[in-house]
Amino acid sequence: MAEMNFGGVIETVVTSKEFSLEKAREVLQNETIAVLGYGIQGPGQACNLRDNGFNVIIGQREGKTYDKAVADGWVPGKTLFSIEEAAAKGTIICMLLSDAGQISVWPKVKPYLTKGKALYYSHGFAINWSDRTGVVPPGDVDVIMVAPKGSGTSLRTMFREGRGLNCSYAVYQDATGKAEERTIAFGIGIGAGYLFKTTFEREATSDLTGERGSLMGAIEGLFEAQYQVLREHGHSPSEAFNETVEELTQSLAPLFGEKGMDWMYANCSTTAQRGALDWAPRFRDAIKPVMEWLYLSVKSGNEAQISIDSNSKPDYREKLNEELRQMRESEMWQAGMTVRKLRPENN
């Protein structure tokens, strides 16, 4: 554990300096890690763990993602099983199905949660909203979480590049007295950057807020608003897209990702700096009430319920794909496709 100063607040974090991969291997040497679900996080975590030398099996229903598991080298009957078979064999049972999928398989998995096993999550959802999910684990298993702060796709690609994705971790129930050690070892095993402590409740609320907010929902809303205003005032798609998205992802975001916002500002003109400094508080004040609304909608369980209801419908995947198609085919993102094609590295 290392004490770090986060903008004046001291927090305790874990990195592979304090908890090495060797130690993680030692802690989990007798465990069989059963990853249930092979969607986005399943492959990222399972492949990283396998490459790091842990004993991993997959539990996956037949279909597209089962085939993906086979293509990734998981062998039917050896390291790839049905959900029930993997749950029976696993000592750490990892719920990496979609949050709605976890609700429907819970009655099938629960009988295999025998004394001393660990029930592992990458989200606080199922446990925090147990009144809505019906997930109440038995009292004699550890209930633990490592929640990667990014896509499972990035977890894998960053691992392959020798980088790490930051993760939060939490222990909801420590039945064995070893839950925290098991959790941190797992986090190091999947290739965490640094691990910070949270609770299931805080992870669930911050995660749903972040993805609906600045990480996904708010950023798309911001892009659409600016793109539309530029287009309505006669600017070309190329100009509107460059001024809204392309410059941000290709030029400016890497600058503040690397050295902070003031560094990005300092590398822009004094005209840009003056205007951005004036307009940032206006945007903050306009957006903050919506953020507050969002947070309260998450906290009340409303957002979780919306997600459970929509994801449980038999045609939810088709409907979701249709919404994503509409986004992809909007003028802004079609313009983006052409802009991406024109990047010299893509020519």
Ligand SMILES: NC(=O)c1ccc[n+]([C@@H]2O[C@H](COP(=O)([O-])OP(=O)(O)OC[C@H]3O[C@@H](n4cnc5c(N)ncnc54)[C@H](O)[C@@H]3O)[C@@H](O)[C@H]2O)c1
């Ligand atoms: N997607 C991410 O990168 C990400 C990031 C951080 C945390 N998480 C969390 O990780 C967990 C897994 O998320 P994901 O996005 O990887 O999931 P996903 O939606 O990609 O997972 C789908 C998998 O679940 C299986 N599945 C779904 N419903 C099922 C059912 N009824 N019966 C059997 N199998 C079923 C599918 O076959 C598929 O393999 C969730 O708790 C999520 O909140 C995800």
Ligand SMILES: CC(C)(O)[C@@H](O)C(=O)O
């Ligand atoms: C990758 C995200 C957005 O951080 C995750 O929270 C998810 O639900 O996919």
Ligand SMILES: [Mg+2]
């Ligand atoms: Mg999420």
Ligand SMILES: [Mg+2]
């Ligand atoms: Mg997230």
